[in-house]
Amino acid sequence: MERRAFRLNGFAVLLGLVVLAAVAAAAAFAGPAGAVAAIVLAVVVVLLATGFTVINPNEAKVVQFFGRYVGSVADAGFQWVLPLTTKRRVTLRVRNFETSKLKVNDAAGNPVEIAAVVVYKVVDSGKATFAVDDYEEYVAIQSEAAVRHLATTHPYDSDQTQGTSLRDGTEVAAELTAELRDRTDLAGVEVIEARITHLAYAPEIAQAMLVRQQAAQVVAARTMIVEGAVGMVGLALDRLREQGVVELDEERKANMVSNLLVVLCGDKATQPVVNAGSLYS
Template identity: 45%
Template sequence: MGDTSKKMAKSLERPGSAYNGYVMLAALVAVLALGILLPLSGALQDMRPGLGIPVLIILAAAFLLIAVGFLMIQPNQAVVITLFGEYRGTVRKDGLHWIWPWMGKQKISVRAHNIHSEKVKINDLRGNPIEIACNVVWRVADTAQAVFDVDDYKEFVNIQIEAGLRTVGARHPYDDMSDEDETTLRGSADVVNRELIEELNDRLKVAGILVDEAGLTHLAYAPEIAGAMLRRQQADAVIAARKKVVIGAVSMVEDALTKLSRDGIIDLDNERKAAMVSNLMVVLCGDREAHPVVNTGTLYT
C-alpha cells in the first residue's frame, strides 16, 4: 500500500528557452519568397523530373511549421512551456519568440492584480458578530507553482483571501472595552493589515502567489447588534467627557482656594471652603447655565 501521507512535489520555476522570433520571421519570409519565385522563374522545370512537386510540398510544410511557432509576449507576461506534459521552463522576456509547434504554451500574467473582497460576517475575539472586507494586491511570483500546483490559481486566491480575513478578524476584538491597551480591529489598522499580509502570504505560497498589499476596507458591527453597540460607544464618550470635566473642575477649584488663601482676600474655615467647593463644582460641571443667588445674610443664618 502506497504512502498516502506523501506530500505533493513542489514545482519550481526555471528559465525556458525560445528562439529569436525576428530571425524566424525572416526565415518565414524567405520560404514564402522561394515558394513564389521558383514556379514563376521556371526553376522547377529545370529540375530533374519529379522533383518540382516534392520541393513545393517541403516549402509549404516549412512555411506552416514556422508560421505556427511564433509567440508574442507582452511586458509583465510570461509563458509556461511544456513538452508532452513535462515542464520545460518559463519564458519571461517580452517580445517576439518562436518555439517548436508541438510544445505546449500557456500565457500567464505576472502583473499586479487588485481584488476587493466581499463583506464577510464573522465573530471577533469577544464573540461579537461583525462585518469585514479587505482589498488585496497580489501577483504571480512563481509561474510553475501557479500553473501546476493548484487547479485554478485565481479561484484559489479568492478563497484564501476570505479564509485569511476570517482568521485575522477572529484574533482581535472589534473595539477596546477595557482599560487595557490591546490590539483592536478598529484602532490598530497597521498591526491588523500587517498580520493580514503575513497570513495571506503563508496561505498562498503553495500557489506561487505573493501579496504586496492588504488592508481592511470595511469594518462594522453586524446589523443585529449595531444599535446596542452604538449606545455603548455613546455612553463611553459621555463618561470620558464627564471625567475630563470633573478633573478640570477640581484643578480650577484647587487653584482658586489656593490663590484666595495666599493673597489674604478672605479667611475661610473648613465649612465655608466646603460650601465654596460645592458651589464651584456645580457651576463648572453643570450642563445648564448657572443662576446666582444673592445671600444677604451669613452662612450660619
C-alpha cells in the same frame, strides 16, 4: 520553481524559415532526389513554425513539451520557443478584488460584518500554473479565510489597554497583508496590499452597540470634566491662600468646593446667589 525557457527572436527565425522554404521550393524542381529533399525541408519548416508565439506586455507564457514544464517566457514581443510545445498564458498585471461581506464573531464574541480589498500580482508563473488548480480562486478563498481569522483574533473596538482592534486601520492592514503573503506564496502570488473596506456590527446588535458607545463617550466626557473641575477648585483654593484674600476654615472650604463643583460640572448655566448672612446664622 519558475525558470526561463529557451527562446529566440521570432523575426530572425521567421526569416530563416522563409529562406529554408525557398530552398525547398527550388529543390522540388531538381528531380526525384530534390523532391524528397523538398518534402523533408517542408516538414522541418512546418515543425519549426509551431514554436512561434506572441507575448504581450506584463504577460508570461508557460511552455510545456509533451506535459513537461520547460520554462516560462516573459519578454514581450514576437518570440520563438521549442517547437511542438504548448504555451499557456499567465497575466503578470496587478490585480485586485474585494471579498464579499462576511459575518463573523470578533474576539469579544460580537457578530460583525467585514470585507477587504486585496491587491496582488503573479510573480512566479510556474507555481501559479502548476502548484494550484486555479490561482485566482485560490487567492479569493485564502483571502476570505484570512479576513475571518483576523476578525476572530481582534475585538471590533477597544481602548489602548486592550491592544489592537479592527478599527486600527494601519495595524490591521499590515497584519492582514503579512498573513495573506504567507498563504499565497505557494501559488506564486505576491500580495501587494490588503485593507479593510467595510466594518460594522451585524444589524441585530448594531443599535445596542450604538447606545453602548454613546454611553461610554458620555462617561468619558464627564470624567474629563470632573478631573478638570477638581484641578480648578484646588487651584482656586491655593491662590486664595497664597494671596491672603480670605481665611477659610474646613467647613467654608467644603461649602466653596461644593459650589464650585456644581458650577463647573453642571451642564446648564447657573444663577448666582448672594449670601447676606453667614454659614452659622
